[in-house]
Amino acid sequence: xxxxxxxxxxxxxxxxxxxxxxxxxxxxxxxxxxxxxxxxxxxxxxxxxxxxxxxxxxxxxxxxxxxxxxxxxxxxxxxxxxxxxxxxxxxxxxxxxxxxxxxxxxxxxxxxxx
Amino acid sequence: xxxxxxxxxxxxxxxxxxxxxxxxxxxxxxxxxxxxxxxxxxxxxxxxxxxxxxxxxxxxxxxxxxxxxxxxxxxxxxxxxxxxxxxxxxxxxxxxxxxxxxxxxxxxxxxxx
Numbered sequence: 001x002x003x004x005x006x007x008x009x010x011x012x013x014x015x016x017x018x019x020x021x022x023x024x025x026x027x028x029x030x031x032x033x034x035x036x037x038x039x040x041x042x043x044x045x046x047x048x049x050x051x052x053x054x055x056x057x058x059x060x061x062x063x064x065x066x067x068x069x070x071x072x073x074x075x076x077x078x079x080x081x082x083x084x085x086x087x088x089x090x091x092x093x094x095x096x097x098x099x100x101x102x103x104x105x106x107x108x109x110x111x112x113x114x
Numbered sequence: 115x116x117x118x119x120x121x122x123x124x125x126x127x128x129x130x131x132x133x134x135x136x137x138x139x140x141x142x143x144x145x146x147x148x149x150x151x152x153x154x155x156x157x158x159x160x161x162x163x164x165x166x167x168x169x170x171x172x173x174x175x176x177x178x179x180x181x182x183x184x185x186x187x188x189x190x191x192x193x194x195x196x197x198x199x200x201x202x203x204x205x206x207x208x209x210x211x212x213x214x215x216x217x218x219x220x221x222x223x224x225x226x227x
Contacts, residue, residue, distance in 0.1 A: 031213045042116070042201055042217040043156070050212060058214070090155060097213035099144040099205030100163055105155035 002027045006091050006106035012114045013078065013085055021076045021109045023091035029104070031097035032074040036060060037088040037108075046089075049074055050097035078111065086112050115140060117204045119218035126192050126225050134187040134221045136202030145178050145185040146203035146215060149196075156201060159187075164207065192225045199223070 004025045013019045025032065031050050035043040045058030049068040063082025068074050074093075078085045089109045094101035117138040124132050136145060144163050148156035162178035162185055173190045189196055199222050203215035 033213070035217075040220075042219045043203075044217075045214060048212065048214060056212075088153075094213045098211065099213060099215070100161060101213060102146065102158040102161060103148075103156075103203070103213075103215065104158070107155050108153075 004106035006109050011111045014114050016080045018079050023074045025093045029093035029095050031094045033092045034076045035090045117218040119221050123222040132189045136185045138183045138204050141207040142204050143207045144205040148201045149198045151198045194225050197225045
């Protein structure tokens, strides 16, 4: 079955450390998105990519970086510059980068500070 | 820019109906609705496009009032499985070639036996 796979499910970050969250999709979707969700809140867009080798900042990109070297992969790095990284991170994809496409979500990665 | 959802929380008994609203200050191309169970990924429910359409699936339906830039999600004869947090995601007109959504803060629905 096609879908989005995020790993790891849980991740712990030490002070000053960069960590990378994996997101892989086998849906052959062009567009991919990273969201951050804090307890009791909605989803906020970190970065998005409309096509391979291209990506744009979302609303809260500071302290994060991404790459899109392959269509199926969109890893997110949480850098040491992100001072409050504890959150639930969700990756999503759409067949094309259009607002009439449903977003398919992975199961998320829960990041905590040690 | 974030859409406003109301109510923030609602508690129902099985079989009762509920309405969740989502209002935007911006002109919209589409409104998405998702349901999220605690600790899980959001699950897509439906999309409504500019044009004021109404869509439905079994006992869950939604409408989009283009003049008011407001969407409403209707849950009828609620079941225990309807419990969760409901999010609307809005796609602003003029930015719809990115697929970016701006999500509301969520409405928590609890259905009791």
